[in-house]
Amino acid sequence: MTDYTVPAIIIIAITALILLAMWLGWRGRNRRDVQVGAYPLPESVAAPIVGADGFYVATTQHEKPLERLNIRSLGFRSRARVTVGADGVALEIPGEETAWIPSDAIRGAGPATFAIDRVVERDGLVCITWAMAGSGDLADSYLRVSDPSDRERVLDALAHILSSAHADATEESEA
Secondary structure (H helix, E strand, O other): OOOOHHHHHHHHHHHHHHHHHHHHHHHHHHHHHOOOEOEOOOOOOOOEEEEEEEEEEEEEEOOEEEEEOOOEOOOOOEEEEEEEEOOEEEEEOOOOOOEEEEHHHEEEEEEEOEEOOEEOOOOOEEEEEEEOEOOOOEEEEEEEEOOHHHHHHHHHHHHHHHHHHHHHHHHHHHO
């Protein structure tokens, strides 16, 4: 045995414990989040208002941008295509089912600067706040739209959806 054997064994053991803790944590998160998620894509959707390419960053608990949710189709950062229509938002992530957020589940939208491990220029992310299927709890999904003009068009389309939903709710309460 050399002078390095004992320190090497200690480092390997510590590394194995850290990896085991990470695996157990992710497995627990999977179990916690299995009942919630995006909605299934409906058979027919309205014509898109706007579509843009970019990156899906993360979905987190509402107003907790460092608490990732591991929900079906939205568990990992990836390239993505976001399509906003009058009836909702579709997030197309390669290798995953299309995640659908219907317009009546959208609670808010706006620019953001950071989420989990991604920090960008001021207001460089699009944050969509929505009620998750299965629980109704609020979640924030963060997108990095590549082209700044597309980012503004996506935010405008989301604002249109929110104002339409607000107008519909006002009309129903007056009737």
